[in-house]
Amino acid sequence: MFYHLGRYILLLRLAFRRPEKFSVYWGEVMHEMVSVGIGSLGIISIISVFIGAATTIQVAFQLSSPLVPRSIAGSIARDSNILEFSPTISSLVLAGRVGSSIASQIGTMRVTEQIDALEIMGVNAPGYLIAPKIIANVLMVPVLVILAIGLALLGGYIACLSSGDVSPADYLSGVHDGFMPITVQVALVKATVFGFLIASICAYQGFYTSGGALEVGQSATSGVVYSCVMILFADLMITRIML
Template identity: 60%
Template sequence: MFYSIGRYILLLKAVFKKPEKFNIYFKEVMFQMNYIGMGSLGLISIISTFVGAVMTLQIAFQLNSDLIPKTIIGSVNRDSSILELSPTISALVLAGKIGSSISSEIGTMRVSEQIDALEIMGINAPGYLILPKLIGGITMVPVLVIIAMFLSITGGYIGGTLSGAVTGSDYILGITSDFNPYTITVALVKAFVFGFIITTVAAYQGFYVRGGALEVAQASTKAVVVSCITILAADYFVTQLLL
């Protein structure tokens, strides 16, 4: 484990070396931002909307009491969506979608000796291959999380009103009352950390793969598993630190 952590840190050190040509990196960063952001927008939108709707129904079921005002359903769903559901579920989904793609892409380049060719030409392969993905991840994952927050709360409104679990006026009153903007800051910090984890862990698994197509597939699977575990651990530590 310590060997892997040390090699991971050394890889990050190589990633942040001064790039050879900024214009080449800029084009690749724009491509990765489009791929990570726009390429994942539809999936994140669908998942967030349904998660918000389901959460509203479950909260209404748990708080089914005449002594508890219905507005609590909206406020609980709002805080749960912002603090935990939107950043964490979005990150886990992106770890499966983006992480496996990054790992398999870099792993294929490694086993086909394309990375060796870059290094022979004097190009900083870790920086050229990983840095644009890293910048795209830490930039677009928070954007996707913001969208997920909005859609999750909207999905809660739709699911609650259609099922009759809560009226629209009670739900809106709940999500607007006693709102603490600091919760959004915590969620965005989580999203930034998760974006860093997703891209770097997947790139690490792909960069050091050895063998052939089977090993590339195994590295992609391992990248998703390690990323998900690391995301959940980071979620705990960031929450403990900021709340």
């Protein structure tokens, strides 16, 4: 474990060395931001709406007592989506979509000796291949999480309109009442850390791939699994520290 941790830290140090040409790296960062942001927009939107709707319905079912204000369903659904569901579930989905792509792309370049060719030409391969992906994920995952939070709340409102378990007015009242800005800060910190973990862990798995097509698939799988585990661990640590 310590061997892999050492290689992981060394790879990150190499990735963030001073670039040879800023314009080339900037173009790669823009390309990766479009790939992560626009490419993930559809799946994040669909998941967020359905999670927000399901959360609101389940909270309304559990708080069916006449002694409990109906607006509390909006408050609980809001905080649950902001603090946990939107950042964590969105990041787990991104680990599967973006992380596997990063690992397989870099792994394919490794087994086809394209990375060796870059190093022979004097290019800092970790910096050219990995740093733009990490930067793009750190910047775009928080944007996607903010979008996911908004769509989750919209999904809850749609559920109230369609199910009638909670009136839309009570739901909106609960969403507004008692809102604490620190919950959004926690969500953004989680999203930033999760984005870094997804890109760096999957890039590490791909960069040290050896063999052929089978090993590339194994590296992509390992990258997704390790990313998901570290996302859940980081989620626990950030929640414990900030709340």
